[in-house]
Amino acid sequence: MKIENNKKKIYKLFLLPYLIIGLITVSIFTIFDNFILLHPTKIENIILNIFNIFIYPAELGILLYLYFKKTGYLDEPRNAVKDYDLSEIYTKKYAGIKYRESNIKEINIYIYDLNDLFHLSPAGIFYSKALKILIQRDFLDYITPDEMDAVVLHEIGHFITNSGLIRKVLAFAILLAGGAIIFLLLTIFMYGVQLSLLINLIIGFLTVIIILYSIFTIIFNREELSCDIFSIKELKKDYISTALQKTSYYLSKNIIGHRYMIFRIKKQINKRLKKIEEYNETNKFK
Ligand SMILES: [Zn+2]
CATH class of the missing domain: 1.10.287 (Helix Hairpins)
Structure with a gap:
């Protein structure tokens, strides 16, 4: 159906x-x-x-x-349900405070059961004006209240810096370059003209894609780290590291298949943990 x-x-x-x-x-x-x-x-x-x-x-x-x-x-996954108690607790705790230029009126916590990799949690949704934070039901059993604070603050970090925007622009640019390659391949297939010029163009667009993807990765990692640091600064203590370790553990325990993607996520989390440790050492948050 x-x-x-x-x-x-x-x-x-x-x-x-x-x-x-x-x-x-x-x-x-x-x-x-x-x-x-x-x-x-x-x-x-x-x-x-x-x-x-x-x-x-x-x-x-x-x-x-x-x-x-x-x-x-x-948006949130179809099986996500707003947890009114948690939403109220976190709205009282963190909304209303002016973070740089933005201020957050409401923090909505959604609980759901994971059934696709499209909505890995914990994650925030920033497409709407209100901040929505998605947490998997059984992930809540893994983390402590302090770690939950750190997770919520991490997502607030994304919300106030409007993280999604640059990612969307870059993703669109990658799509344009990818689409151009398909178009050129079709042109070769259909007309078979000016082969050398078209092949040069295709190589050019492939290079553009590789460069854009690298920029995308750098920006992504930087944003994640800056949101981690935001949570450490707000809490004046690092609760995000253990939350990240638990996320990593949770993923490998609960998601069957998608091995390559899990491997990539775990690798990215490990990199972040190292950078956080460096930050903690230089700023004496340990
Ligand atoms: Zn993040």
Whole structure:
């Protein structure tokens, strides 16, 4: 039932709009090529080509984002339930304080059972104006109240620095470059012209993707560390390290499969733990 619904949704909310918008774009190009810009200059030609390469992946990215937003993938998982008691406790504890420029009116804690890797917890959701923090039901048994404070503050750190924004922009740029490669491959496949130029372009876009991905990783790791440090500063004690260790342990105990992803997450957590230790040593938080 659920799967059928999702299939319908993909068609209605993503495939159909993409087809329509794609067709409109193609028509506009055709009209432009045949009736308006009959003798394009070199520069006009270059601009047109760039537009041609990027417009379809850009449309794809925007529609994909809207699709994820509409279907609720970017919100809390479907089985998440707001824990009113915990929400009240943490709203009293940490909301209302002015953090730099932002102030948080409400802290919403959602409890859920994990059934996809899309919503690993603990995690925050910052797409809406209110801060939502997701915690897996059985993860609560693992951590102490102090560690829970540290986790909540870590997510507040993301919320006030608007962490998601740069990540979204970079992800979109990676998608554009990836889409451009597919477009160029299709062009080679369909017309087989100017092979050397197209291959050079593809290598160029691959390089762009590698560079963007590296920047993405650096920014991601920096943000995580700065939120960890934020929690240490607020609590004046490091409770985040043990919370992270427990997260790592929890993941390997409770998630079956996805070995490579778990391996990557654990590696990233270990790196963070090292950096936190360095921070604690230089700032005497030990
Ligand atoms: Zn984080």
